[in-house]
Amino acid sequence: MTSATTGPSRRERLRAATVAEILTTAHRLLVTDGPTAVTLRAISREMGMTAPALYRYYPSLEDLMEHLRAQLSDECTAYIAAEMDKAGPVDSPGRLYQGARAFRTWSKAHPIEFAEIFAAHEHGAGDGHPEDGPSHEAGMRFAAVFLNEFIALWQRQRFPIAEHVSEELRVQLQPFLDQFGVPLPVGALQVFLSAWIRLYGAVALEIFGHLHFGIADVTPVFEAELADVAARLGVEYQAP
Amino acid sequence: MTSATTGPSRRERLRAATVAEILTTAHRLLVTDGPTAVTLRAISREMGMTAPALYRYYPSLEDLMEHLRAQLSDECTAYIAAEMDKAGPVDSPGRLYQGARAFRTWSKAHPIEFAEIFAAHEHGAGDGHPEDGPSHEAGMRFAAVFLNEFIALWQRQRFPIAEHVSEELRVQLQPFLDQFGVPLPVGALQVFLSAWIRLYGAVALEIFGHLHFGIADVTPVFEAELADVAARLGVEYQAP
DNA sequence: TGTAAAAGTTTACGGTGTTTACGAGTGCTG
DNA sequence: CAGCACTCGTAAACACCGTAAACTTTTACA
Numbered sequence: 001m002t003s004a005t006t007g008p009s010r011r012e013r014l015r016a017a018t019v020a021e022i023l024t025t026a027h028r029l030l031v032t033d034g035p036t037a038v039t040l041r042a043i044s045r046e047m048g049m050t051a052p053a054l055y056r057y058y059p060s061l062e063d064l065m066e067h068l069r070a071q072l073s074d075e076c077t078a079y080i081a082a083e084m085d086k087a088g089p090v091d092s093p094g095r096l097y098q099g100a101r102a103f104r105t106w107s108k109a110h111p112i113e114f115a116e117i118f119a120a121h122e123h124g125a126g127d128g129h130p131e132d133g134p135s136h137e138a139g140m141r142f143a144a145v146f147l148n149e150f151i152a153l154w155q156r157q158r159f160p161i162a163e164h165v166s167e168e169l170r171v172q173l174q175p176f177l178d179q180f181g182v183p184l185p186v187g188a189l190q191v192f193l194s195a196w197i198r199l200y201g202a203v204a205l206e207i208f209g210h211l212h213f214g215i216a217d218v219t220p221v222f223e224a225e226l227a228d229v230a231a232r233l234g235v236e237y238q239a240p
Numbered sequence: 241m242t243s244a245t246t247g248p249s250r251r252e253r254l255r256a257a258t259v260a261e262i263l264t265t266a267h268r269l270l271v272t273d274g275p276t277a278v279t280l281r282a283i284s285r286e287m288g289m290t291a292p293a294l295y296r297y298y299p300s301l302e303d304l305m306e307h308l309r310a311q312l313s314d315e316c317t318a319y320i321a322a323e324m325d326k327a328g329p330v331d332s333p334g335r336l337y338q339g340a341r342a343f344r345t346w347s348k349a350h351p352i353e354f355a356e357i358f359a360a361h362e363h364g365a366g367d368g369h370p371e372d373g374p375s376h377e378a379g380m381r382f383a384a385v386f387l388n389e390f391i392a393l394w395q396r397q398r399f400p401i402a403e404h405v406s407e408e409l410r411v412q413l414q415p416f417l418d419q420f421g422v423p424l425p426v427g428a429l430q431v432f433l434s435a436w437i438r439l440y441g442a443v444a445l446e447i448f449g450h451l452h453f454g455i456a457d458v459t460p461v462f463e464a465e466l467a468d469v470a471a472r473l474g475v476e477y478q479a480p
Numbered sequence: 481t482g483t484a485a486a487a488g489t490t491t492a493c494g495g496t497g498t499t500t501a502c503g504a505g506t507g508c509t510g
Numbered sequence: 511c512a513g514c515a516c517t518c519g520t521a522a523a524c525a526c527c528g529t530a531a532a533c534t535t536t537t538a539c540a
Contacts, residue, residue, distance in 0.1 A: 011506075011517075018518095039496065052498075053519050061497065111360070120355030120448050140453060162464070169460035176454035190464055193451075197465060198434075200450075201441020208360050210440075211433075213380065214416035220409035224402070224430055225437060251486075251538070258487095279527060292529075293488050301528065 019057055021047060026068050031112055038065065065116075066133050072113045073138035079106045081145050090152050097226065097238050099149060100199055104222060107203050114207050118200070143196075147182070150192045154184055159234040161187030195229050259297055261287060266308050271352055278305065305356075306373050312353045313378035319346045321385050331396050336389055337478050340439055340466060347443050354447050358440070383436075387422070390432045394424055399474040401427030435469050 008016070025046050029038045040051040040061050058064040083102035087095045107114040117135070153159065165173075165186050173186045182189070202225050205211050206218045215221060227237040248256070265286050269278045280291040280301050298304040323342035327335045347354040357375070393399065405413075405427050413426045422429070442465050445451050446458045455461060467477040 009507090015517090040498085041496065050520055051496090052500095052521085055498080056518060115360030118448065118450070119359035120351070139450065143453065166460055166464065168457075169464055172455050172457055172460050179454060190461075193461055194438075194465060194468060197441040197445060198438055199441075200445055201437040201439075204444060205437060205440055208358065210358070210379065213383065214419060215412050217408075217412055220406055220412050221430075221433055224406065224409055225434060228434060249538085254537095255486090280529085281527065289487095290489055291527090292490085292531095295529080296487055 015057075022054065022057060022064065023068055023071055026064065027072070027113075030068070030116065031110075035112065035116065038068075040064075066135050069116055070134035070138040072110075073117045073135060073142055076103075076106050076110070076113070076117065077138070077142045077145055080142075084145070084149065091156055093235060094238050096146075096149055096153060096233075096235075097230070097240075099146060100226060101240060103199065104203050104206075107207050111207050114203075118204060146196065147192065150188075150195075151182065151184060153233070153235075154188050157234070159188075159191065159232075161185065161191050163187075165190060191232065195233070198225055198229055255297075262294065262297060262304065263308055263311050266304065267312070267353075270308070270356065271350075275352065275356070278308075280304075306375050309356055310374035310378040312350075313357045313375060313382055316343075316346050316350070316353070316357065317378070317382045317385055320382075324385070324389065330392050333475060334478050336386075336393060336473075336475075337466065337470070337480075339386060339389060341480060343439060344443050344446070344462060347447050351447050354443075358444060386436065387432065390428075390435075391422065391424060393473070393475075394428050397474070399428075399431065399472075401425065401431050403427075405430060431472065435473070438465055438469055 022043060025043050026038050029042055029046070033042075038061075040054050043064075044051045044054055054064070058067065080099050080102045083105075084095045084099045087098035169190065170186050173189050176182070177184060177186065177189060184192070202218075202222050206222070211218050211221065223240070230237050262283060265283050266278050269282055269286070273282075278301075280294050283304075284291045284294055294304070298307065320339050320342045323345075324335045324339045327338035409430065410426050413429050416422070417424060417426065417429060424432070442458075442462050446462070451458050451461065463480070470477050
């Protein structure tokens with residue numbers, strides 16, 4: 001016993017290090033050789049191991065990929081949060097701008113990771129419980145970054161919200177607000193969802209190459225969308 | 241020679257039939273057993289052939305999948321166009337509503353096909369010319385359905401467009417309008433792009449399961465988004 | 481009818497995820 | 511300190527996979 005404070009045991013530390021190496025190796029293979037190159041044999045080969053050894057850490061390749069996606073999502077989240085902080089303290093304007101642009105910047109810099117995180121992964125065409133897994137939790141952490149910023153904006157300046165929220169919509173959104181204790185009226189949540197839809201739509205279309213039918217530089221399109229959302233929120237447009 | 245009119249030869253007909261069977265078989269495997277089940281061996285097995293025989297029709301599995309994606313995209317396009325026609329002749333209102341809802345309906349009914357078409361397929365993490373291939377052309381046909389409807393709407397009633405289009409944006413969009421002879425001002429094209437971003441964003445987020453953090457039925461969210469886009473276009477909202 | 485192209489098969493190579501059985505090392509415990 | 515259980519890793523094997531080459535059968539046409 002070398003340390004008085006009983007931290008993680010030696011075995012646990014080694015195991016954690018191996019897990020981290022597995023994920024970083026898988027990540028490197030993903031970005032250098034594409035999604036199809038992420039195989040158990042390739043990972044183990046790079047690590048100087050044999051493929052079945054990886055089964056001591058993940059029950060299947062799909063499960064490994066699920067954890068990789070969660071890590072990639074967290075990296076994206078951390079980048080956005082860091083960029084937001086550069087824009088100033090919590091109640092400073094422009095944090096949402098910085099965050100939205102950071103989302104696009106990260107996605108353009110990591111298109112393969114973006115596809116891995118945000119494209120379909122109801123893998124295997126089966127029943128598969130939709131609401132679980134580490135990548136889903138990572139998705140919640142991602143959403144929290146923008147939602148918290150949205151809450152701060154709402155508390156600072158009440159932007160105009162939909163005067164009339166349909167009953168069907170209220171029934172869907174109110175339970176969510178209650179469950180997580182979000183201090184937002186349903187109308188504001190609707191605006192948040194709309195803003196997120198537009199941000200995701202613009203970035204995803206660009207990353208997936210569905211805007212390259214004649215548009216060389218998508219930046220002006222993105223900025224126009226950003227300006228339109230900003231106008232809806234009643235905040236003045238800030239050029240990058 | 242059995243027919244006087246020299247149509248496609250017997251061999252060409254057989255070949256076309258085989259190609260069609262290959263694609264329908266691949267499609268069936270895709271929806272029943274998932275993307276990973278679409279293999280040359282599985283397709284040939286179902287067709288009572290051997291795997292290398294498929295190389296007489298496609299140079300690789302990836303090429304076969306590319307053609308499959310094009311066919312799936314065309315099926316989506318055809319469904320949307322047909323649903324639009326149900327809403328009335330070219331200049332009747334509600335065709336855009338019907339089309340947008342048809343896009344969501346088809347996507348929800350064919351989530352795996354949707355992912356195959358609209359998710360990332362810059363396969364293989366390489367150079368790969370982005371602007372070619374049958375699925376890209378199919379994407380153009382898809383876009384044309386909505387764009388033509390948009391042009392008709394513009395010619396029927398001039399909806400309000402962005403009063404000021406930034407110079408950077410104009411430089412990107414004007415060449416596209418000129419190249420394809422689209423009778424639309426850049427401001428209207430910007431509105432079209434914004435509408436498409438929102439439609440795609442809403443549907444993709446739903447299909448990919450990124451809205452199921454507490455929202456059971458996404459329909460009201462989608463309808464709210466639709467109503468907001470409609471308001472921007474200056475057309476009255478029509479409930480489904 | 482002969483001949484050349486097309487269509488399909490056989491065989492083979494290297495790769496994959498995954499299971500099973502086995503061995504070496506680690507750490508706790510009586 | 512001895513024993514033992516548990517962890518980590520390997521080796522062999524199975525059933526797949528995409529793809530290439532050589533070979534055979536079928537088809538169409540001069």
